[in-house]
Amino acid sequence: MTASIDIKNVTKRFGSLTVLDELSLSIPANEFVVFLGPSGCGKSTLLRMIAGLESVDSGEILINGERIDNQPPGQRGVAMVFQSYALYPHMTVGDNMAFGLKNISVERSVIDARIAEAARMLEIGHLLDRKPGQLSGGQRQRVAIGRAVVKEPKAFLFDEPLSNLDAALRTRTRIELAQLHQRLKSTMIFVTHDQIEAMTLADRIVVMNNRKIEQIGAPMEIYNRPATRFVAGFVGAPAMNFLPVKIRVEDGLVTAATDAGLCIKTAIPSEGLAAGDYELGLRSEHVRITPPTGDAAEGVVDVLERLGERTLVYVRLNDGQQIVGSDSGDSRVSVGDRVGLAFEGAKAHLFDATGKAWHGRESGHG
Amino acid sequence: MADPVNGNARRAESVDIYAPQWRNFLFVAPYLFIFAAFLVFPLFWGIWLSFHKADTFSSGPFIGFGNYARLFRDGIFLQSIWNTFYFVFLTVPALALIGLFLALCLNRQTRSAAVLRTLFFSSSVLSVTIVTLIWRIVYIPDMGLLSMIYGFFGAKAPAFLSDPDIAMIGIAIATIWWCIGLPMMLFLSALQQIPQDIYEAAALDNANRWQTLRSITLPSIKRTFVLVVIIQIVFQFQLFGQAWLMTKGGPNNLTKPIVLYIYNTAFQRWDIGLGAAASEILFLLILVAAMAQFLLTRRKADA
Numbered sequence: 001m002t003a004s005i006d007i008k009n010v011t012k013r014f015g016s017l018t019v020l021d022e023l024s025l026s027i028p029a030n031e032f033v034v035f036l037g038p039s040g041c042g043k044s045t046l047l048r049m050i051a052g053l054e055s056v057d058s059g060e061i062l063i064n065g066e067r068i069d070n071q072p073p074g075q076r077g078v079a080m081v082f083q084s085y086a087l088y089p090h091m092t093v094g095d096n097m098a099f100g101l102k103n104i105s106v107e108r109s110v111i112d113a114r115i116a117e118a119a120r121m122l123e124i125g126h127l128l129d130r131k132p133g134q135l136s137g138g139q140r141q142r143v144a145i146g147r148a149v150v151k152e153p154k155a156f157l158f159d160e161p162l163s164n165l166d167a168a169l170r171t172r173t174r175i176e177l178a179q180l181h182q183r184l185k186s187t188m189i190f191v192t193h194d195q196i197e198a199m200t201l202a203d204r205i206v207v208m209n210n211r212k213i214e215q216i217g218a219p220m221e222i223y224n225r226p227a228t229r230f231v232a233g234f235v236g237a238p239a240m241n242f243l244p245v246k247i248r249v250e251d252g253l254v255t256a257a258t259d260a261g262l263c264i265k266t267a268i269p270s271e272g273l274a275a276g277d278y279e280l281g282l283r284s285e286h287v288r289i290t291p292p293t294g295d296a297a298e299g300v301v302d303v304l305e306r307l308g309e310r311t312l313v314y315v316r317l318n319d320g321q322q323i324v325g326s327d328s329g330d331s332r333v334s335v336g337d338r339v340g341l342a343f344e345g346a347k348a349h350l351f352d353a354t355g356k357a358w359h360g361r362e363s364g365h366g
Numbered sequence: 367m368a369d370p371v372n373g374n375a376r377r378a379e380s381v382d383i384y385a386p387q388w389r390n391f392l393f394v395a396p397y398l399f400i401f402a403a404f405l406v407f408p409l410f411w412g413i414w415l416s417f418h419k420a421d422t423f424s425s426g427p428f429i430g431f432g433n434y435a436r437l438f439r440d441g442i443f444l445q446s447i448w449n450t451f452y453f454v455f456l457t458v459p460a461l462a463l464i465g466l467f468l469a470l471c472l473n474r475q476t477r478s479a480a481v482l483r484t485l486f487f488s489s490s491v492l493s494v495t496i497v498t499l500i501w502r503i504v505y506i507p508d509m510g511l512l513s514m515i516y517g518f519f520g521a522k523a524p525a526f527l528s529d530p531d532i533a534m535i536g537i538a539i540a541t542i543w544w545c546i547g548l549p550m551m552l553f554l555s556a557l558q559q560i561p562q563d564i565y566e567a568a569a570l571d572n573a574n575r576w577q578t579l580r581s582i583t584l585p586s587i588k589r590t591f592v593l594v595v596i597i598q599i600v601f602q603f604q605l606f607g608q609a610w611l612m613t614k615g616g617p618n619n620l621t622k623p624i625v626l627y628i629y630n631t632a633f634q635r636w637d638i639g640l641g642a643a644a645s646e647i648l649f650l651l652i653l654v655a656a657m658a659q660f661l662l663t664r665r666k667a668d669a
Binding site: 073087103147151 | 561568572574586588
């Protein structure tokens with residue numbers, strides 16, 4: 001069973017504090033959507049409003065076209081996996097999974113069949129008689145997912161379910177969640193502040209910040225064509241480099257120049273751009289390390305981060321601005337060296353004073 | 367570091383901040399002294415006394431289980447044991463269930479709940495003298511509060527302090543009113559320990575209020591329930607003040623608990639040996655209850 005979810009002009013206030021402001025979003029059936037944003041951006045609140053754990057101050061939430069924001073949580077047909085798993089501590093794993101079905105008087109044979117199927121899928125068959133206190137974090141996580149699966153919900157809601165797992169287990173569970181989605185073909189909403197989880201799991205990412213949606217798009221679209229400066233800075237690690245620049249036009253394309261005299265030719269069309277202050281955005285993989293050049297694109301290495309397949313080089317320019325560039329994994333650069341920087345201007349983004357982004361024609365194609 | 371004198375290549379001991387140090391004993395010494403002088407010593411002296419024929423002025427010859435034999439031939443003592451059990455039976459389940467009910471009702475963040483919590487707990491701070499005074503005013507025939515209420519409906523109030531059938535119930539009601547604060551508070555703190563997300567999961571699992579209470583709340587506070595029951599058993603076994611002040615153990619010894627029997631025997635009839643023996647019986651009864659608490663609360667994995 002699967003369902004589309006529509007959120008229409010939803011507002012949520014806690015006292016005088018507005019956490020979500022006139023938010024609208026459509027999620028088609030079967031889609032894996034990730035709400036991504038920093039702490040306090042309202043992403044968990046939105047998820048809990050869909051689940052029915054928070055009231056809606058104004059607006060509507062619909063599942064399969066039917067308005068559900070006035071229904072109690074249990075009747076909405078959604079299942080939720082909590083960050084803390086929220087397993088019932090005094091019930092066995094089997095009883096945990098059966099509880100929701102027993103409450104709506106599902107036949108025992110049906111319950112048993114569904115638990116057996118979910119246990120097989122999640123490889124927790126040998127745990128069914130144990131209590132949550134006897135399980136490891138990863139096992140609890142699987143039980144929590146199993147408890148959601150047996151309900152055969154219209155939609156799965158995940159509230160930062162991987163954040164309590166260690167790094168290795170988190171990566172593995174992430175892959176298993178992706179497989180689970182392919183197998184169940186169910187609508188899934190996943191809340192996280194971890195952009196890697198968002199990038200790897202999502203069909204579409206909803207980037208949220210400060211009471212509203214910043215951008216909705218496929219992972220690579222978000223990465224390559226961030227709609228705002230916030231999205232550009234939030235998605236991608238290390239964060240995008242930002243340089244304050246003045247712009248001028250050459251052949252209909254923007255050329256950006258810093259006060260220190262650094263000039264970068266971009267592929268951004270000048271149409272619609274007013275004169276004024278802008279910020280140029282460039283990801284570290286589009287800034288290569290070169291031998292010293294003797295011009296403004298030169299600086300001293302502050303910090304090196306060797307990631308194995310590449311090396312991140314934090315370079316301080318003469319004007320004090322820090323730029324992160326990348327070099328090959330076996331880079332010979334060391335801290336304190338003078339190096340040059342080669343900017344791949346065709347991949348640059350421009351952000352105006354309101355934070356709106358302007359992209360080159362090329363930047364959409366990787 | 368090597369020991370230069372013996373030439374032993376012994377490693378210097380590493381610093382263990384948790385190693386026991388004798389000077390720390392000084393911190394517990396004052397309490398230990400009081401504990402030994404006023405609890406351990408009287409305990410063993412009491413046992414010693416219970417095997418002797420003793421009165422105020424002298425402790426006489428050793429008589430073995432003579433005092434205990436006398437006790438179990440004494441109809442009043444047997445009556446007082448029965449009275450005590452009857453009183454525990456009347457008060458403990460009521461305290462546990464009413465305490466739980468109040469805690470369930472008042473476990474919310476509203477101003478009225480806070481006021482009511484304070485109100486229900488406030489009776490606990492009263493001394494037994496005040497409590498019995500209040501309830502004698504309630505029970506007193508013809509002019510008490512109960513008589514006025516019954517009189518309003520043209521009925522006659524039950525004589526809680528003089529009717530042999532209900533005198534103990536009268537004492538039990540006063541005791542429950544007096545003691546309800548602690549069970550309620552223990553249940554409240556247990557309820558507040560239950561993580562909120564379990565309730566959210568239950569709401570998503572379609573559990574109605576009754577299913578949530580039965581399957582989530584009650585199992586989560588099972589250990590506190592046992593704790594409350596056992597604390598109250600230990601406490602209510604020691605009934606004394608209410609019975610002494612409200613009925614003096616009457617009518618016809620029907621509300622005389624073990625402690626009052628001990629008081630009468632040891633300090634009014636000055637038969638110290640017999641009183642000591644009765645004390646040991648009470649001690650054993652309470653010990654059994656306390657051990658039950660220890661054993662039940664130790665099984666943590668079960669909770």
